Amino acid sequence: MKRILVGIKRVVDYNVRIRVKPDGSGVITDGVKMSINPFDEIALEEALRIKERGGAEEVVVVTIGPADCQPQLRTALAMGADRALHVQADGVIEPLVAAKAILKLVEREQPLLVILGKQAIDDDNSQTGQMLAALWNRPQATFASKVELAEGKARVTREVDAGLETLEVDLPAVVTTDLRLNEPRYVKLPDIMKAKKKPLETLTLSAIGVEQKQRLKLVKFEPPPQRQKGIRVKDAAELVEALRTKGLL
């Protein structure tokens, strides 16, 4: 079956104002709104569109994380995913561990495409897709803003510093999404009801044979340095004057 695997990470919602715990042991997540990583919503939307165009038959979403990730998986099912896989794990999951876990599921599910976000907006690592592609020994097309599939190949436009780069990759491959790839659909109420009946399989890291190694010790979290509050100028002339005084013009 032509299948697409999509990575879904549960993260603090992008609208939440992040606060570091006073003891420096982490950021405050208690009682904070959690959501699907925005790049992963885009990944899922892309997979669904490919399926709707007839390019795939099944969309499977995957998450590695604690039990409370399930609402995000249910949301993904409500968006239109056919099945969900939940690899349960508590504590820190480094990108290399996430990539190894996804690789195990890739071996089981044999997808033609894996779509992940270009970065998770909590740790801002931007590593998992590239690591998965390396371990799988398959192509990667990161930071995608356009994906076209055709007979065993994908043509992907990537947002790079110089502009837009186009690559052709053989399938199967890993794609990571940039913001302009698409605009994710809204979930409709009846779909939330239907999603409750869709299959959600629970696994564990040890059951799939992945060791949860932590190579980076989190020493401390600190708030970033604050900028000094500036001044208001009343018009363009005063602004030019101020910039000249500072030697900036």
Add this chain to the structure above:
Amino acid sequence: MSSKVLIVAEHDGTKLNPSTAKCVTCARGITGAEITVVVCAADASAIASQAAQLAGVAKVLTVENPANAHLLAAVLAPQIVALAGPFTHVFGPSTTFGKDLMPRIAALLDTAQVSDVMATQSPTRFCRPIYAGNAILTVEFDGAAKIVATVRTASFEAAPNGGSAAIEKASVDAALPTHTRFVAVSAAKSDRPDLQTASRVISGGRALGSADAFKILYSLADKLGAAVGASRAAVDAGFAPNELQVGQTGKIIAPELYMAIGISGAIQHLTGIKDARTIVAINKDSEAPIFEVADFGLVGDLFQIVPELERLIGA
């Protein structure tokens, strides 16, 4: 054990990208580090001689191969891994080039990557921003594996010239994949300074309303010798091309002067300009969050203010 750092050079086939000189400065923050730069290219000679001039570089390795004409991560990674043996650290820039490549190298080395290093506290301890820069995390590398990292270029000055490193041809024994092929790159040619290295940047937001209206920013930028940037909203709306986006998911920049024009100041945008020396905000909403970080704030209509600024500066 002393540190030996391998830096993967970024280039466009002829010129070394300034991001490489910033990686050198970051690596020099590790006491006693011996620094090697590796240039993978079809023809590496010009790029290698630029890298050899960077102060602090001990050696430049060149890996020449027609397959390296375009810097494809899947093709480069096995070559870097083949060379990585003697090194304790492998660094690349936190540009789209480095972000694409370095995790692929880390995975092949079965090691972790530290993304966006903003400071080195010891050979194994690094600071990096998380949550769009709303927290700074210090991490300590545990174990004997190699340390792979990307360097947040806005946090480091470029290493100056003045070095004269030896250049050595390296031969690598690695199977290179053919499953990934370069098709094209569309880069808008412009005489303006590069957004990532410009000392002055003028950025426009959704308020500009059209690609045509952006011309008033280009015109002001030309007067100032500035680069032009944009918010995500402006890029999404098609007012400006994607390579101009500044922010968490665009470019992270550190100019002397940053002017945010018709930009509200969402946290994802502010992440990109935290290291700007002086921030100017022009916005008609006096409550806009951009004013909380601006050194100079001016409340008003940009369509009046920008032409006036241009006139005043020209005079």
